[in-house]
Amino acid sequence: MIRLLILGATGSIGTTALNAIRSGLCPDVSVAGITACSSPSLKTIAEEFSVPYSYLDGGNQEAIKKFIVKTNPDIVLNAISGASGLPATLAVIESGKDLALANKESVVMGGTFMLNLAKKHNVRIIPVDSEHSAIYHLLKGKKARKLIITASGGPFVDRKNLEDVTLEEALHHPTWKMGKKITIDSATLANKGLEVIEASLLFSFPPEKIDVTVHRQSIVHSMIETEEGAVYMLASPPDMTLPILLAIKGENNGLESIVRPLPFSSSLTLTFEGWDRERFPLLEIAYEALRKGGGYRIAYCRADEIAVNAFIAGRINFNDIPRIVRTVMDSPFPEKEPESYEEIIKIDNLAKERAEALC
Numbered sequence: 001m002i003r004l005l006i007l008g009a010t011g012s013i014g015t016t017a018l019n020a021i022r023s024g025l026c027p028d029v030s031v032a033g034i035t036a037c038s039s040p041s042l043k044t045i046a047e048e049f050s051v052p053y054s055y056l057d058g059g060n061q062e063a064i065k066k067f068i069v070k071t072n073p074d075i076v077l078n079a080i081s082g083a084s085g086l087p088a089t090l091a092v093i094e095s096g097k098d099l100a101l102a103n104k105e106s107v108v109m110g111g112t113f114m115l116n117l118a119k120k121h122n123v124r125i126i127p128v129d130s131e132h133s134a135i136y137h138l139l140k141g142k143k144a145r146k147l148i149i150t151a152s153g154g155p156f157v158d159r160k161n162l163e164d165v166t167l168e169e170a171l172h173h174p175t176w177k178m179g180k181k182i183t184i185d186s187a188t189l190a191n192k193g194l195e196v197i198e199a200s201l202l203f204s205f206p207p208e209k210i211d212v213t214v215h216r217q218s219i220v221h222s223m224i225e226t227e228e229g230a231v232y233m234l235a236s237p238p239d240m241t242l243p244i245l246l247a248i249k250g251e252n253n254g255l256e257s258i259v260r261p262l263p264f265s266s267s268l269t270l271t272f273e274g275w276d277r278e279r280f281p282l283l284e285i286a287y288e289a290l291r292k293g294g295g296y297r298i299a300y301c302r303a304d305e306i307a308v309n310a311f312i313a314g315r316i317n318f319n320d321i322p323r324i325v326r327t328v329m330d331s332p333f334p335e336k337e338p339e340s341y342e343e344i345i346k347i348d349n350l351a352k353e354r355a356e357a358l359c
């Protein structure tokens with residue numbers, strides 16, 4: 001039995017993981033414990049699975065470590081949304097537990113400090129984000145010269161004017177049903193920006209060797225191009241159950257029929273297109289953050305989160321999100337890679353202060 005602790009159990013990823021267990025797709029995975037921030041449903045879920053639960057803020061590393069000791073999991077799924085996922089990730093790593101990582105902000109902000117800490121504690125980080133899950137599995141036994149990350153393009157891929165976008169429109173994703181923050185990030189393409197940074201750090205690829213292509217169907221989750229020029233892709237219907245279970249159980253581990261087969265014998269259209277740099281500047285700014293390094297990645301991630309929250313709260317317009325990130329990124333941050341959590345927090349606070357002043 002694999003004992004799974006879920007941080008952020010009440011959210012989209014947490015619910016998908018729990019549904020997989022409920023429906024018997026992985027009979028050898030049991031829930032060891034669950035956490036959330038404030039959703040009352042947490043208690044009901046804990047009663048259903050007869051497991052310990054805790055309302056833990058992602059920032060409270062010591063409390064998370066204690067809950068890990070109490071629940072003694074084999075693996076932890078970090079499905080917390082936003083930057084508060086980083087301290088939770090660090091707590092899991094310091095507890096020496098393998099980490100199925102959905103929280104991409106942890107990678108973007110934690111960078112090489114977080115990855116080195118994982119090495120030191122001999123902790124495996126298995127990506128859950130569908131693109132990175134695809135690349136992680138595609139790279140096994142192969143040497144790639146390029147990563148090609150797919151993007152659905154979000155709800156506004158064909159819309160010319162984004163000035164008057166409403167919250168409701170931005171929350172209506174064409175192919176995925178996800179939490180609010182990542183859904184808005186998908187509409188601005190900041191999500192793809194965060195994912196380019198995540199891929200660069202997780203797989204040690206420089207920005208010039210990572211491409212993005214708009215693939216509206218969200219069936220091909222990403223691709224790798226090998227030295228000889230062949231392109232390998234991982235395709236499956238858009239359903240996070242597969243990458244979540246692959247991260248928890250690995251390949252060749254008794255998983256059967258997790259997603260429905262693709263209809264190759266009838267009709268299946270897969271398209272790939274470029275992306276509009278003018279309407280979606282946040283993806284280009286992510287490449288810039290990656291090239292500049294260290295503090296700029298943290299600034300990009302935090303400024304975007306502050307702006308997205310302000311848009312959700314109705315304080316700013318949709319196009320103010322890239323404007324705010326652009327302005328924050330134009331202010332100075334340290335370029336060198338942070339070497340401690342304290343250094344990361346210092347840059348994070350600076351970015352937060354500058355972004356909040358613009359909202």
Ligand code: NDP
Nearest residue numbers: 008010011012013036037038039058080084102103178179
């Ligand atoms: P949701 O907003 O749906 O859920 C977030 C979860 O985190 C909830 O359980 C919430 O608890 C908890 N949470 C929020 N803030 C805190 C905090 N400060 N401290 C502790 N817990 C907190 O998010 P998603 O499930 O959509 O996304 C989770 C992560 O996975 C994100 O980083 C996202 O980018 C990534 N991801 C998501 C995908 C998806 O399909 N949804 C796909 C790929 C990656 P409460 O309910 O109590 O607020």
Ligand code: MG
Nearest residue numbers: 129130131195
């Ligand atoms: Mg993704």
